[in-house]
Amino acid sequence: MKRNAILTATMTMMAFATAGAFASDAETSATAGSSRYQRNGTAQATAYYAGDLGFARTNTQSGSINLARGVAVGVDRSGLSLSVSNAVAPQHGPAVAVSFNLSIDRDGRVSRSRGMTVADGPIHRSATAGGRVSTGPHGNEATAFASGKTDRFGRVYAKTHAEQYRPQPMVARRSAPSAKIRYRPYRK
Numbered sequence: 001m002k003r004n005a006i007l008t009a010t011m012t013m014m015a016f017a018t019a020g021a022f023a024s025d026a027e028t029s030a031t032a033g034s035s036r037y038q039r040n041g042t043a044q045a046t047a048y049y050a051g052d053l054g055f056a057r058t059n060t061q062s063g064s065i066n067l068a069r070g071v072a073v074g075v076d077r078s079g080l081s082l083s084v085s086n087a088v089a090p091q092h093g094p095a096v097a098v099s100f101n102l103s104i105d106r107d108g109r110v111s112r113s114r115g116m117t118v119a120d121g122p123i124h125r126s127a128t129a130g131g132r133v134s135t136g137p138h139g140n141e142a143t144a145f146a147s148g149k150t151d152r153f154g155r156v157y158a159k160t161h162a163e164q165y166r167p168q169p170m171v172a173r174r175s176a177p178s179a180k181i182r183y184r185p186y187r188k
Contacts, residue, residue: 028071029099031128082102097127109140123150
């Protein structure tokens with residue numbers, strides 16, 4: 001009895017560990033800021049991926065125009081995950097940051113999210129956007145975030161959106177034996 005309980009617990013733990021290993025993740029963020037009274041601004045980006053194949057890259061530049069970009073792609077037997085975030089903040093003008101995230105699992109389920117922020121202030125402003133997507137045995141996930149900062153005379157506009165959907169199966173119809181097969185989306 002005791003040996004069966006230990007064997008069952010071990011097999012359950014191995015099943016969960018194996019199931020969790022098959023997942024692709026991608027996560028990025030980008031921040032850029034500038035100030036009226038400083039010559040150089042700030043730029044920061046992050047990128048991360050998990051999967052059998054993939055890459056993660058960042059690129060930043062500061063000066064009269066501050067730029068930040070993060071790109072990550074993760075591919076595994078459970079699907080594909082892609083995340084891209086960009087931010088720009090010129091010395092004069094608003095700071096803008098956007099993020100786009102997409103995951104497609106091997107069954108064709110799609111999850112996507114996006115975020116955008118615009119920060120405009122006369123003295124200083126900064127914008128941040130990012131997101132994360134993943135595929136795995138328990139389904140797809142997609143999240144996004146967007147934020148900004150300005151002085152007390154400025155304004156920040158931020159918006160995020162996430163959705164998940166399944167593709168509609170295609171049904172073949174044949175009206176006569178010699179007629180060509182026409183495909184149309186299946187409707188319930």
